[in-house]
Amino acid sequence: MSTPVAARQKGFNRAEIVDRNFIEFVESWHGEARMRPADDAPIQPDSALDAGGFRELFESQLISRHLDLMARVLRVQNKVFYTIGSAGHEGNAMVARLTRHTDPAFLHYRSGAFMVERSRQVSGIDPVHDAALSFAASAADPASGGRHKVWGSKPLWVLPQTSTIASHLPKALGTAIAIDHARRMHHRLPIPEDSIVVCSFGDASSNHATAQTAFNAAGWTAYQKLPAPVLFVCEDNGIGISVKTPSGWVASNFSHRDNLDYFFADGLDLATGYAQVQAAIEHCRRTRRPTFLHLRTTRLTGHAGTDFEIEWRSIEELVALEATDPLLRSATMALESGLYTKEALLALYEATRKRCFAAAEAADHCPKLTTLDEVMAPLAPYTADAVRAEAERADYADARNQAFGGTEHLPENQPPRHLAIQINQTLHDLMAKYPETLIFGEDVAQKGGVYTVTKGLYKTFHGTRIFNTLLDETTILGLAQGYANMGFLPIPEIQYLAYLHNAADQIRGEAASLQFFSNGQYRNPMVVRVASLGYQRGFGGHFHNDNSITALRDIPGIVVGCPSRGDDAATMLRTLMALAKVDGRVCAFLEPIALYMTKDLYEPGDGAWQFAWPAPGEAMPLGAGRVYAPKAKDLVVFTYGNGVPMALRAARTIEQELKWKVRVVDLRWLVPLNDDFIAAQARGAKRIIVLDEGRKSAGVGEGIITAVAEAGLGATPLRRVVGADTFTPLGGAAFLVLPGEADVVAAAHELA
Numbered sequence: 001m002s003t004p005v006a007a008r009q010k011g012f013n014r015a016e017i018v019d020r021n022f023i024e025f026v027e028s029w030h031g032e033a034r035m036r037p038a039d040d041a042p043i044q045p046d047s048a049l050d051a052g053g054f055r056e057l058f059e060s061q062l063i064s065r066h067l068d069l070m071a072r073v074l075r076v077q078n079k080v081f082y083t084i085g086s087a088g089h090e091g092n093a094m095v096a097r098l099t100r101h102t103d104p105a106f107l108h109y110r111s112g113a114f115m116v117e118r119s120r121q122v123s124g125i126d127p128v129h130d131a132a133l134s135f136a137a138s139a140a141d142p143a144s145g146g147r148h149k150v151w152g153s154k155p156l157w158v159l160p161q162t163s164t165i166a167s168h169l170p171k172a173l174g175t176a177i178a179i180d181h182a183r184r185m186h187h188r189l190p191i192p193e194d195s196i197v198v199c200s201f202g203d204a205s206s207n208h209a210t211a212q213t214a215f216n217a218a219g220w221t222a223y224q225k226l227p228a229p230v231l232f233v234c235e236d237n238g239i240g241i242s243v244k245t246p247s248g249w250v251a252s253n254f255s256h257r258d259n260l261d262y263f264f265a266d267g268l269d270l271a272t273g274y275a276q277v278q279a280a281i282e283h284c285r286r287t288r289r290p291t292f293l294h295l296r297t298t299r300l301t302g303h304a305g306t307d308f309e310i311e312w313r314s315i316e317e318l319v320a321l322e323a324t325d326p327l328l329r330s331a332t333m334a335l336e337s338g339l340y341t342k343e344a345l346l347a348l349y350e351a352t353r354k355r356c357f358a359a360a361e362a363a364d365h366c367p368k369l370t371t372l373d374e375v376m377a378p379l380a381p382y383t384a385d386a387v388r389a390e391a392e393r394a395d396y397a398d399a400r401n402q403a404f405g406g407t408e409h410l411p412e413n414q415p416p417r418h419l420a421i422q423i424n425q426t427l428h429d430l431m432a433k434y435p436e437t438l439i440f441g442e443d444v445a446q447k448g449g450v451y452t453v454t455k456g457l458y459k460t461f462h463g464t465r466i467f468n469t470l471l472d473e474t475t476i477l478g479l480a481q482g483y484a485n486m487g488f489l490p491i492p493e494i495q496y497l498a499y500l501h502n503a504a505d506q507i508r509g510e511a512a513s514l515q516f517f518s519n520g521q522y523r524n525p526m527v528v529r530v531a532s533l534g535y536q537r538g539f540g541g542h543f544h545n546d547n548s549i550t551a552l553r554d555i556p557g558i559v560v561g562c563p564s565r566g567d568d569a570a571t572m573l574r575t576l577m578a579l580a581k582v583d584g585r586v587c588a589f590l591e592p593i594a595l596y597m598t599k600d601l602y603e604p605g606d607g608a609w610q611f612a613w614p615a616p617g618e619a620m621p622l623g624a625g626r627v628y629a630p631k632a633k634d635l636v637v638f639t640y641g642n643g644v645p646m647a648l649r650a651a652r653t654i655e656q657e658l659k660w661k662v663r664v665v666d667l668r669w670l671v672p673l674n675d676d677f678i679a680a681q682a683r684g685a686k687r688i689i690v691l692d693e694g695r696k697s698a699g700v701g702e703g704i705i706t707a708v709a710e711a712g713l714g715a716t717p718l719r720r721v722v723g724a725d726t727f728t729p730l731g732g733a734a735f736l737v738l739p740g741e742a743d744v745v746a747a748a749h750e751l752a
Helices: 014-027 051-075 090-098 112-121 127-135 169-185 209-223 249-254 270-287 315-322 326-336 342-364 372-376 384-392 397-404 419-433 457-461 473-485 505-517 566-583 643-658 675-682 700-713 731-737 741-751
Strands: 197-202 230-236 261-266 291-296 437-441 466-468 489-494 526-532 559-561 586-592 626-628 635-639 662-666 669-671 688-695 718-723
Touching: 014 051, 014 315, 014 326, 014 342, 051 090, 051 112, 051 127, 051 270, 051 326, 051 342, 090 112, 090 197, 090 230, 090 261, 090 270, 090 291, 090 326, 112 127, 127 342, 169 197, 169 209, 169 230, 169 473, 169 505, 209 230, 209 473, 230 249, 230 270, 249 261, 249 291, 261 270, 270 291, 270 326, 326 342, 384 566, 397 419, 419 437, 419 457, 419 566, 419 586, 437 473, 457 466, 473 489, 473 505, 473 526, 489 566, 505 586, 526 566, 559 566, 566 586, 635 643, 635 675, 635 741, 643 662, 643 688, 643 741, 662 675, 675 700, 688 700, 688 741, 700 718, 718 741
Parallel strands: 197 230, 230 291, 261 291, 437 466, 437 489, 489 526, 526 586, 559 586, 635 662, 635 688, 688 718
Antiparallel strands: 559 669, 626 662
């Protein structure tokens, strides 16, 4: 017969009940206390945890709990803005204690105790004060500057995460791989060479596709005997919001994987769990293998403050769950060991409560973000003079000569060439300029890429600097972030634009947000090369002729460039690398596949689309466009990429048929659009055509037209020539959905 549930246990506010449970548990304890142990004596017989360590871990647990309770109380007073708590997960403090503050940590959002415990390793950090500032969204928050409640710290090497619904696992793995890769390259790391990476997440998140990608890539790496010292910490509380994890699922799923070493630890019991956590961490550090620590936890007080579990769980279930509170087990050890009397423990509990509330009240009076400029300050830093100086820097002549095999082979001493060759030459040049640069992706090494754009790089720079990855774009972009975290300057390649959509969140939610959510303290610079856009003949279909860049256009903070010719590609890549190097920017470089091998413009054999390679010292400022026939005013055509040679050919026809002087404007930079440049080119134009090879909805053309209209030039007669809102079919039908020269000419006649 089940024990009746006390009236107090039937309340709506489970946080208050959990709080009261602890107090009543201590008050009613009547066990026998042992003689107080020395600090270096085991807290329990046969435990690997000593009394001094237990006391500090327990205090960290109490602080984490009272931060949670404080947040629930002060949220209703609008003094706190985040209520996802760590109650039930306080055992993760063991992971913090047994790792180093120089072990990069990518944390689950229930990591309050971890942060408190890790703070002990660096003097001068007050975890209660720091957390209170974060809860209050104060501009003084040392993690994000008030932009989000994240667990983060520069001195503690905790890189802030956003949602952590498994999206952080690929970059955690990438960081781990980068640590040992750096040692092989003699690259100077910002952390000790024997560091490991800590990556925590929930049992529900372990099922996410992004998590599975990371586990697979970790196993793929370990299978080849390559080091990947990442400690995956699955904090298993048995539930994801309201969806229960099948009992035993995590162990069944992960305990028998050949190349992911499994350890279990009881996160509800410090005395028992400590040795288990220690074994996992020591194994990961010693073997440099990916390690899976299955940490048993529980979830108390619901998913967040707005999750009223009493509405969808039975009282009996909640009471049974709350009886597993790890703080009750820790309190038992504290009392039985003689470390605390009941009175001393209750005094500590209430003093901790008072400390957390006092910190929160003080944080409520600290400055908040009050202007848009303050909010956006770390998002997209651009120090124009420094970027230009870096882009034009040409002090690496010896490295260039070695890379190209002598002065006579330098690309500036070669005849004009087409886009693919000049991108290849530029990549060779940039690898010589930046010894920390890596190029990686699918088929980029020995094969030289499916379009030979990386041909010869492997032979010149070898496998430590240019290498193939497994065929998974999420992993590629996770690697890029990880290498960037460790001081590299990565140039990952995405083989086709359509493939980018498989992994866009690694840019949108992760790479592009790091500077924003760390208040500029962390950065993951990269230049993502993407073979892009349509018009490819003989090999096509949707996945090889995708013309949609909408997924990139609205990502805050990134830079997107798209060249139409080889010399522009060279100077743009120099600027993109400088943006990454100087300002930590995340950049994408869209390379028009159909123009890779294009040599002619008007007639076969005219060679008019081959150009001299610009020598080092020349770079293109961010936002600068190229203007053909700048004095022409009868018609101005705005375009980019494949549209540029198309517009130039159409312009010749229009000049013949309508006797107009036609100006063609190559934007080159698509994100951010240079509105002032667009307005300047539109001003004085008698007519405007926007030639956008993207889709009609949400394409670049919309931004161009908006810039024209907002400049007060909306009355100028205008036509948009744009791709259809459809997927690209195979064969000749592809050209039915993409804009062509005839469409441009027809639009001009409509404006006549």
